[in-house]
Amino acid sequence: MRTLTLLALAGLGAQLVDGSLGMAYGVTSTTLLLAMGTNPAAASATVHLAEIGTTLMSGASHWRFGNVDWKVVVRIGVPGAIGSFLGATVLSSLSTELAEPVMSLILLGLGLYVMSRFTFRGLPEGRLGKPLRKRFLSPLGLVAGFLDATGGGGWGPVGTPALLASGRLEPRKVIGSIDTSEFLVAVAASLGFLLSLGSQGLDWTWVLAFLLGGLVAAPIAAWLVRLVPPRVLGSAVGGVIIVTNVRTLLKSDWIGAGGGVSAVVYVVLYAVWAAALAYSICAYRQERAAETEHAERQPVSA
DSSP states (O other): OOHHHHHHHHHHHHHHHHHHSOOOOHHHHHHHHHTTOOOHHHHHHHHHHHHHHHHHHHHHHHHHHHHHHHHHHHHHHHHHHHHHHHHHHHHTTTOOTTTTHHHHHHHHHHHHHHHHHHHHHHHHOTTTTTTOOOHHHHHHHHHHHHHHHHHHHOOOHHHHHHHHHSSSOOOOHHHHHHHHHHHHHHHHHHHHHHHHHTTTTTOHHHHHHHHHHHHHHHHHHHHHHHOOHHHHHHHHHHHHHHHHHHHHHHTTTOOOHHHHHHHHHHHHHHHHHHHHHHHHHHHHHHHHHHHHHHHSSSSSOO
């Protein structure tokens, strides 16, 4: 019972972050399962089975609060489902030791770009509202879905920063669309795992625990993301991307940093992230004050 309670709380926390920032459910949940001794394929299968329910609830909640672009959902979700099914079927024979740090470098660059742009410039409105093309979304979905299944997480960390960096969709709709399309990815990955593994290594009570925690958090996260200013949300998401991928690189064979070096790096990263968030909040308040002052100066029409 203690283990199930812990898993339910982990699912709640992971979904709260995922539904608010568009990433981290799979990474957080899979990491916990691996730390408990679950083999990688069973861990990823457990998380994806739970995600069928959590992403359905999250998608419905985001739709209810107007956070979903359905064209983006279809154009990225369908190829994402194909990629996740393929990833699930080859996980037992595929080594991701090389792919993980390479992808982390790419994501780190995107994270730095997203955080700096939203922190210092706010929401990029020059291309806001322009359609995202299928030739961009389809390959993105295919790669993100494949990595999500093989790594136990990756749909949000790959898809969210790429869509944010495009500047064509405001952050809350990026997050809502990514979370909604993840339902297709979770279903396809689960089918792939069940066809490849059967029920071997799966604990259905663990799946249920993750599911219940996520279901509680999904509507709260969808409501929260609507209230957070886009500029602040962009800085927050960028910080999550940076910290997550620096952690992956520090632990990789490429760097293999010791505990002391890693601690110093984390302190610096969190300090920079906190400063970026503080700057974004101050800038947002100044913008709001300027808008209010401008509105009060406008003559009232008879």
